[in-house]
Amino acid sequence: MKSPLLSVRDLTVRFMGERMVQALSGVNLELAPGETLGLLGESGSGKSVTLRTLLRLNPPKRTQVQGQLLVDGQDVLALQGDALARYRGGVVSMVFQEPGLAFDPVFTIGRQMTEMIRAHERVDQATARSRALQMLERVQIPQARKRMDAYPHELSGGMRQRAMIALALCCRPKLLLADEPTTALDATVQIQILLLLRELQRELGMAVIFVTHDIGAAVEISDRLAIMYAGRIVEQGAVADVISRPLHPYTQGLMASTVVTGMRGKPLAAIPGAPPDLTQLPTGCAFAPRCQGASDQCRQQVPAMGEARGHPVACWHPLV
Amino acid sequence: MTSIVSSAVPMPDAVLAPQVASAGYWRSVLQRLHRDPVAMACAAILLLLVLAALLAPWITPADPFKASMLKRLLPVGSSGHWLGTDELGRDLLSRLIYGGRLSLTMGIVPVVLAFVIGTSIGVLAGFLGGKINMVVMRTLDVFYAFPSVLLAVAISGAMGPGMSNSLLALTIVFVPQIARVAESVTTQVAKLDYIDAARMSGAGTLAIIRVQVLGNVLGPVFVYATGLISVCMILASGLSFLGLGVRPPEAEWGLMLNTLRSAIFNNPLVAALPGVMIFITSICFNLLADGIRSAMDLRR
Amino acid sequence: MPPYERLLIPMPPVTQLVRSPDRGGPVQPLLSVRNLVKHFPVRDGFLARTKRAVHAVDDVSFDVAKGETLGIVGESGCGKSTTARLIARLMLPDSGGLLFDGDGVDEFGGMSLQEYRRNLQMVFQDSFASLNPRMTMEDTISFGPREHGVGRQQARTRARALLDRVGLRPAQFAQRYPHELSGGQRQRVNIARALALEPRLLILDEAVAALDKSVQAQVLNLLQELKTEQGLTYIFISHDLHVVQYLCDRVMVMYLGQVVEVGPVAQIYSAARHPYTRALLSAVPSMDPARRTSKPPLSGDPPNPINPPSGCRFRDRCPHAEAVCASAAPLLHGQGNAAHLAACHMTMAGSGHSAAPALEIHV
Numbered sequence: 001m002k003s004p005l006l007s008v009r010d011l012t013v014r015f016m017g018e019r020m021v022q023a024l025s026g027v028n029l030e031l032a033p034g035e036t037l038g039l040l041g042e043s044g045s046g047k048s049v050t051l052r053t054l055l056r057l058n059p060p061k062r063t064q065v066q067g068q069l070l071v072d073g074q075d076v077l078a079l080q081g082d083a084l085a086r087y088r089g090g091v092v093s094m095v096f097q098e099p100g101l102a103f104d105p106v107f108t109i110g111r112q113m114t115e116m117i118r119a120h121e122r123v124d125q126a127t128a129r130s131r132a133l134q135m136l137e138r139v140q141i142p143q144a145r146k147r148m149d150a151y152p153h154e155l156s157g158g159m160r161q162r163a164m165i166a167l168a169l170c171c172r173p174k175l176l177l178a179d180e181p182t183t184a185l186d187a188t189v190q191i192q193i194l195l196l197l198r199e200l201q202r203e204l205g206m207a208v209i210f211v212t213h214d215i216g217a218a219v220e221i222s223d224r225l226a227i228m229y230a231g232r233i234v235e236q237g238a239v240a241d242v243i244s245r246p247l248h249p250y251t252q253g254l255m256a257s258t259v260v261t262g263m264r265g266k267p268l269a270a271i272p273g274a275p276p277d278l279t280q281l282p283t284g285c286a287f288a289p290r291c292q293g294a295s296d297q298c299r300q301q302v303p304a305m306g307e308a309r310g311h312p313v314a315c316w317h318p319l320v
Numbered sequence: 321m322t323s324i325v326s327s328a329v330p331m332p333d334a335v336l337a338p339q340v341a342s343a344g345y346w347r348s349v350l351q352r353l354h355r356d357p358v359a360m361a362c363a364a365i366l367l368l369l370v371l372a373a374l375l376a377p378w379i380t381p382a383d384p385f386k387a388s389m390l391k392r393l394l395p396v397g398s399s400g401h402w403l404g405t406d407e408l409g410r411d412l413l414s415r416l417i418y419g420g421r422l423s424l425t426m427g428i429v430p431v432v433l434a435f436v437i438g439t440s441i442g443v444l445a446g447f448l449g450g451k452i453n454m455v456v457m458r459t460l461d462v463f464y465a466f467p468s469v470l471l472a473v474a475i476s477g478a479m480g481p482g483m484s485n486s487l488l489a490l491t492i493v494f495v496p497q498i499a500r501v502a503e504s505v506t507t508q509v510a511k512l513d514y515i516d517a518a519r520m521s522g523a524g525t526l527a528i529i530r531v532q533v534l535g536n537v538l539g540p541v542f543v544y545a546t547g548l549i550s551v552c553m554i555l556a557s558g559l560s561f562l563g564l565g566v567r568p569p570e571a572e573w574g575l576m577l578n579t580l581r582s583a584i585f586n587n588p589l590v591a592a593l594p595g596v597m598i599f600i601t602s603i604c605f606n607l608l609a610d611g612i613r614s615a616m617d618l619r620r
Numbered sequence: 621m622p623p624y625e626r627l628l629i630p631m632p633p634v635t636q637l638v639r640s641p642d643r644g645g646p647v648q649p650l651l652s653v654r655n656l657v658k659h660f661p662v663r664d665g666f667l668a669r670t671k672r673a674v675h676a677v678d679d680v681s682f683d684v685a686k687g688e689t690l691g692i693v694g695e696s697g698c699g700k701s702t703t704a705r706l707i708a709r710l711m712l713p714d715s716g717g718l719l720f721d722g723d724g725v726d727e728f729g730g731m732s733l734q735e736y737r738r739n740l741q742m743v744f745q746d747s748f749a750s751l752n753p754r755m756t757m758e759d760t761i762s763f764g765p766r767e768h769g770v771g772r773q774q775a776r777t778r779a780r781a782l783l784d785r786v787g788l789r790p791a792q793f794a795q796r797y798p799h800e801l802s803g804g805q806r807q808r809v810n811i812a813r814a815l816a817l818e819p820r821l822l823i824l825d826e827a828v829a830a831l832d833k834s835v836q837a838q839v840l841n842l843l844q845e846l847k848t849e850q851g852l853t854y855i856f857i858s859h860d861l862h863v864v865q866y867l868c869d870r871v872m873v874m875y876l877g878q879v880v881e882v883g884p885v886a887q888i889y890s891a892a893r894h895p896y897t898r899a900l901l902s903a904v905p906s907m908d909p910a911r912r913t914s915k916p917p918l919s920g921d922p923p924n925p926i927n928p929p930s931g932c933r934f935r936d937r938c939p940h941a942e943a944v945c946a947s948a949a950p951l952l953h954g955q956g957n958a959a960h961l962a963a964c965h966m967t968m969a970g971s972g973h974s975a976a977p978a979l980e981i982h983v
Contacts, residue, residue, distance in 0.1 A: 042832035042833065042834060042835075043803070043832050142920075156921040156922075156924075157696070157921065158920075158921040159921060186695035186696055186859065186921075186922055187695065187859060187861070187900060187903045187904065188695060188899060188900065188903045188916070188917065188918040188922070189695075189921055189922070190903070190905070191903045191904075191905060191913055191916045191917070192916040192918075192919065194905065194913075195913065195914075195915070195916055213832060213833060214905070215833075215907065216904065216905030216906065216907050217905050219905065219906060219907055219908070219909050219912075220905045220906060220912055220913060239909045240909045240910065243907070243908075243909060253834065254833060254834060257833060257834050257836075257837035258833050258837075258862075259836075259837070259840070259860075259862040259863050259865075259866045260862055260907060261862070261865060261889075263866050264865065264866050264885075267841050267844065268837040268840055268841055268866075269837070270834060270837035270838040270841055271834040271837070271838075272838075274802055274804060274805075274835065275832070512749050513744045513746055513749040513750040514749065514750050514751055514752045514760075516710050516742075516744070517742070517744065517750050517810075517813065518752075518763065519710060520708060520710070520737055520740075520741060520742055521737065521763055521764030521767055521768075521816075521817065522733070522734045522737035522738060522764065522767060522768060522817070523763070523764070523767035524767070527767055531755075531763060532752050532755070532763070535752070535754035535755070536752070536753065536754055
C-alpha cells in the first residue's frame with residue numbers, strides 16, 4: 001500500500017495493576033486514506049483498546065505501550081502537549097458508543113461544537129457557529145438551528161449520535177474512529193446512522209475504523225475487515241473475502257454461531273468455552289483451547305500472520 | 321433504550337474469569353484492611369485505649385479520687401505523678417484512664433443503639449417506599465433539622481443530668497442521621513433487578529429484607545456509624561462540660577476539661593491533656609472508618 | 621471451558637416443589653392477557669394545564685399457547701419491557717387482567733400470587749444487576765425454594781444440580797460471587813435460578829442481548845434444550861430480529877404501547893402486513909457485502925410515548941399515511957387468517973384507505 005494513512009507495527013499494550021492485563025499483543029495494521037476498516041471482535045478482543053491507543057486515551061500511569069504507531073506521517077506515541085491536542089480532533093477523531101456520556105451535560109451542543117472548532121482553528125465565534133450549523137445539517141438533524149441551542153439530554157438517542165458524529169467531524173479529521181456507535185441504538189435508527197457514516201465517509205474522503213461486535217453492521221460499512229481475538233488480529237482482508245471464505249477457525253466459528261435466516265430448527269454451532277483471561281494468556285495461539293483443529297504447534301507457538309489463499313490470517317492450520 | 325452493554329467503564333468479560341474462587345466478601349475486606357497501615361495503627365491505638373479502660377482498676381498508679389490541696393496543679397513529669405495533677409490535686413494519669421471508661425462508653429453506646437434502631441427504621445422506610453416512607457422520613461427530618469448539639473442539650477436538659485439520661489439523649493440525636501443513610505442506601509438497592517428477581521421467587525417482604533437487602537445495606541451504614549462515634553464522644557464531652565451528663569467527682573474527659581479550664585493560665589499542658597485524649601480517640605475512629613470504607617470498595 | 625460432564629447425580633425429587641399440573645389441556649392458552657393498560661403520569665408541574673402521561677402500555681391483549689415460544693419485538697418506547705413486568709406482577713396495571721391456564725391471577729380469583737410466582741419466572745437483561753453481589757451462586761439459586769418451604773440441605777443439592785444442568789460445574793461455581801463470573805456465566809445462573817421453582821412459563825426480557833455472539837449461541841442452545849426437556853413455554857422479548865426468527869414460533873410486534881401485528885413466525889418474516897413490521901425487517905443490516913442497504917426504511921427516531929398521536933400511532937412515520945389514519949385507530953384483525961393479525965387500515969377491507977381491499981358484499 002503506498003503511503004498508508006495509518007501504520008501500526010507490533011503494537012503491544014499492557015495495563016498494570018494488581019495483575020498485568022495483556023490487552024494487545026503485537027497488532028499490525030495498515031489503512032489507506034479514504035478506506036473503511038471494520039474491526040470485529042468480542043469482549044476482551046482488544047478492539048476498543050486499539051482505538052483508545054490511537055488517540056492516546058489510555059490512563060498514562062497504568063499503561064505500557066510498545067511498538068510503532070504512525071498516522072499521517074506523525075509518530076503518535078511520541079506526541080506531547082500541544083501537538084497531541086492538535087492531533088486529537090484535528091487529524092483523528094472518535095465517535096463513542098454512548099452519545100449521552102460523550103457530551104458534557106451542562107453545555108449546549110452548539111457551544112461544545114464551537115469550542116472544538118475554535119480550539120483547533122483560528123476563527124471567530126460567528127464563523128465557528130456557522131460551521132457547526134453546517135455540520136449539523138450535514139448529519140441530517142432536522143431543525144438544526146434549533147438543535148444547536150439544545151442540551152444533550154433534550155435530544156433523542158439517534159439525534160445525539162448524529163450530533164456526536166457532527167462534533168467529531170467538524171474539524172475535518174483524516175481518520176474517524178467509531179467505537180460501536182450503533183450498538184445502543186434501535187434497529188431503524190441504527191441503519192440510518194450506518195448509512196449516514198457511509199455517505200459522510202465518501203463525501204469527506206476520510207478513513208474510518210469501525211469497531212463492532214455485529215457482523216451485519218461491519219458488512220454494511222466496511223471495505224476491509226479485521227477480526228480480533230484476545231488482543232491479536234487473527235484475520236484480515238476484503239470484506240467479501242473474509243465473509244464468504246473465512247480462513248481462521250475463530251472467524252468461521254463466529255460466522256457459524258451468528259444467527260441468520262435459515263438456521264431455525266437446528267442447534268447453533270456455538271464455539272465452546274469462553275474468551276481467555278487477559279491476565280493469563282496461554283502460550284501459543286490464544287484460540288487453541290477452544291479450537292477443534294488445534295495441534296501441538298498451535299499450543300506452543302503464537303501463529304505468525306501469513307498469506308493463505310488471498311488474505312492474511314494468523315493460524316497454523318487455516319481452513320482452506 | 322437502556323444500554324445493551326452495561327456500565328460506562330467496560331471491564332472485558334475475559335478478565336473476570338479467574339480460576340480460583342476467592343474468599344468470602346467480609347474476609348477479603350479484613351484482608352485489605354490488614355494491608356492498610358494507617359487503619360491498622362488507629363485500630364491498635366483504639367485497642368490500647370479500650371484495654372486501658374477495661375483494666376483501669378488494676379493499672380492506675382494512684383487513686384483518681386484522692387484529692388490533696390498540697391499537690392495542686394503539679395506539672396507534667398513530676399515524680400509520682402507522670403502527667404501532673406488537676407486543680408484538686410488528683411493524679412491526672414489515673415483520672416484520664418478512668419475517664420476513658422466513661423468517655424468511651426458515652427461515645428460508643430449511643431451509636432450502637434442508634435445503629436440498631438436507625439437501621440431498622442431506615443431499611444423498612446426505604447424498602448416499603450410510598451406513603452410510609454414519606455411519613456417516617458419527614459418525621460425524622462424534624463429531629464434532623466436541629467443542630468446535634470442543640471438537640472442533645474435540649475433533650476438532656478429536659479431530662480436532667482446523669483449518665484443514663486445523656487446516653488438516651490445522644491441516641492435520639494443520632495437515630496435520624498443513621499436512618500437517613502440507611503433509607504438512602506436501601507432505596508438504591510431496592511431498585512435493582514435482583515430484588516425484583518427475589519420478589520418473583522414469591523418471598524415475603526421481611527424475608528427479602530433479611531436475606532437480600534440487609535447484606536448490602538449494613539456495610540455502608542456501619543461505616544457511617546463508625547464515623548459518628550467521634551462526634552458522639554465530642555458531644556458527650558460537651559454535655560459533661562455544660563454540667564449535663566456526668567457530674568463531679570466522676571472522671572470524664574469532657575468534665576475534666578471543664579474543671580481544668582480555670583487552670584489554663586497556670587498549667588496549660590495539664591489543662592489540655594483531656595482534650596488531647598478526646599482528639600486522639602476521635603481521629604482514630606475517623607481514620608479507621610475511612611479505612612473500612614476503602615477496604616469495602618469492591619472495585620479497587 | 622471443555623464441554624461439561626454432567627454430574628451422575630440425578631435431579632433429586634423435591635417433595636414440596638412439583639411443577640403444577642396442566643389444567644385445561646393443550647387448547648387452553650397458558651397465559652391470556654386481556655386489555656392491559658399502564659400509564660405513567662408525567663410530573664409537569666403543579667400548574668400545568670393538561671396532565672401528560674407516558675402511555676407505556678395501551679390496551680394490549682394476547683395469548684400464549686402451551687409449549688410455544690412467543691417473541692415480542694419492538695423498539696424503545698414500544699412497551700415490551702413494561703408488558704413483561706405487568707405480566708410478572710412486578711408492577712400493577714391500571715386496568716386489564718391475566719388468566720393463567722384458565723385461572724384468574726391474584727385479585728381475579730383463582731390463583732394466589734405466591735402460586736402464580738411459582739408458575740412464572742423471569743430472566744432479566746442485565747445479568748450483573750440480577751444477582752445479589754453479596755450472595756454466592758448457590759445461595760442465590762436456593763433462595764426461592766427455601767422461601768417455599770424446601771429444607772436447607774435439599775435446596776442446596778437442588779441448586780447444585782441446576783448449576784450443573786446449565787453448564788457450570790458446581791464444585792467450581794457454587795461458592796462464587798457475581799463479580800467473579802463472566803456475563804455468559806451469570807446469565808446461566810439467572811436461568812438456573814428461574815428454573816429452581818419449576819415454573820411453566822419463562823419470560824426472557826432481552827436475556828441474551830448483552831452477551832457476546834459466541835456466548836449468545838451457547839445460551840440459546842441451552843434455552844432450546846431446557847424448553848424441550850422440561851416442557852416450558854417462553855415469552856422471548858428481543859430487539860434482535862434474527863434471534864427471534866430462530867427461536868420463536870409466533871411473533872408479536874409492538875409500537876408505542878400497542879400491538880401492531882402478531883402471527884406465526886414464517887408469515888411475519890415473509891409476508892408482514894403492517895408497514896412498521898416491514899420497515900423493521902428491512903432495517904436489519906445486510907450480511908452480504910454485494911447487496912448493501914441503500915436507503916433506510918424509516919426516517920427519524922422512535923417517538924416518545926408521552927401523549928401519542930390520535931388514530932394510528934404510526935402515521936407520523938408511515939409512508940402510506942392518509943386522512944383516515946389520523947381519524948380512526950385501526951384494530952387488530954386478520955383478513956381471513958385468524959392466526960395472523962395486523963392493525964393497519966391498508967389491510968382492512970372497507971376502512972377508507974385507498975390501498976385497502978374492496979369490501980365483499982354478499983347479497
